[in-house]
Amino acid sequence: MSKQYVLQAQVRELQGKGASRRLRHTGLIPAVIYGAGGEAQSISLRHNEMIRNLQEEGFYSQIITVDFGDRKEQVILRDLQRHPAKPIVMHADLQRIRDDEEIKVLVALHFINGDVSKGVKEQGGKVSHVVSEVEVSCLPKNLPEFIEIDMIDVEKGQILHLSDLKLPEGVTLPQLALGSDHDNAIAAIH
Template structure:
């Protein structure tokens, strides 16, 4: 983890469509925080702070500290609802995490060395990405910001699969545990 994300939050009592609409007019985002064996809690987040963080790719897959002033909780972003035509965040779902329990989250793939790979440079092929993110399972302390896929040695006609990924220590792909049939392609050179 390279950057720590912190969101300032306040507990909220009023719920429902009207209360949420009033919050949005005050530049606040209604949200809920749940999980880790505790009851769900309705909260509000600052809209500008949320929008600023949402511009960074890592925010969607990293640990977010929710600061209530008197205490903090570690969470991950599970769901986000946006307005269909305006740049407004309508609602957010945050899941509490526990340091000793594995979490499952989608992490983006960063493809590197595509333009200098053997298939592109020497064989005149092009590279197609089949997926841009994968679901990983790990303890929160091992959560990667992204997974690099080095394309330097890919040749024309070759397909990279999930099993070809070089994962950081402590990180696994739950899909691969389902069997060889689930070892799907992530990129191809054709």
């Protein structure tokens, strides 16, 4: 079971550069919620709460509950703007989701048993990870926290492709729907 992420939010009326700057000085982040047939809404989030959640890999690909006090909305993090030199989040874009509508999200890949795989242990190869995340398409209830890839049986010179991934039920890779030309490599042992 993946962790439940909750962000406390307030609706904000004032918009613009000056209003956003004043908001940041009070420890809040300007953000916007959009999508799922609803109007775009400007909100503010607690900076410390956001920074704490951003330290966890799952936060970038999991469903987040935005709590307004009187109501809650389910969203996913779509974009994040950070300060170029300081550890400050400048703005966040959150997309509303609906339970009956498929979403596309980047999900992390976790490679296991690479150091004890046949190609490394017996054949003297070295593991090379080509990608660290893939785009998946699924209903929100089927969204995986990560996809695990067991490299124990991978031999030297063998390449793992997207089609080799063992996906959870209800999860597909949109890139594979484009055809066999798009079955990209994800890892190899050289």
